[in-house]
Amino acid sequence: MLVNTDDGDGEPVDLEQLNEEHIIQVDLDKMALLTLYACYQVYKAKQRAEEIYAYFSLSSFRHLHLEDMFYVGKENLQETEQFWRDWINLLKTKTGDTESRLL
Numbered sequence: 001m002l003v004n005t006d007d008g009d010g011e012p013v014d015l016e017q018l019n020e021e022h023i024i025q026v027d028l029d030k031m032a033l034l035t036l037y038a039c040y041q042v043y044k045a046k047q048r049a050e051e052i053y054a055y056f057s058l059s060s061f062r063h064l065h066l067e068d069m070f071y072v073g074k075e076n077l078q079e080t081e082q083f084w085r086d087w088i089n090l091l092k093t094k095t096g097d098t099e100s101r102l103l
Contacts, residue, residue: 015028015031016028016059016060028060029064030072031060032055032060032061032064033068033069034072034073035055036055036061036064036066036069036072037069037072037073037077039051039052040052040069040077041075041077045082045083045086048083048086049083049086049089050090052066052069053087053090053091053094053102056098056102062098066087066102087102091103
């Protein structure tokens with residue numbers, strides 16, 4: 001998972017690498033789930049499925065289960081029925097292992 005920082009040269013920092021090298025200690029799965037949760041909260045209903053889907057192309061998200069996003073935050077997510085309809089419709093238009101797993 002790359003994070004933009006202000007380290008002087010403008011290059012993103014790979015948190016997975018820093019974690020593996022024991023420079024930092026981060027629960028990367030929880031951070032990824034919180035990212036999905038925040039994305040869900042920020043985007044309007046018609047954009048949510050596509051915005052969240054885009055994260056699953058990143059290695060930090062490939063093994064996550066979308067359902068866990070609904071339980072990681074403090075507030076219940078709204079409009080979940082609409083999200084699931086949009087999510088399923090979006091995945092039906094895609095092909096591949098990731099899409100099969102997410103469906």
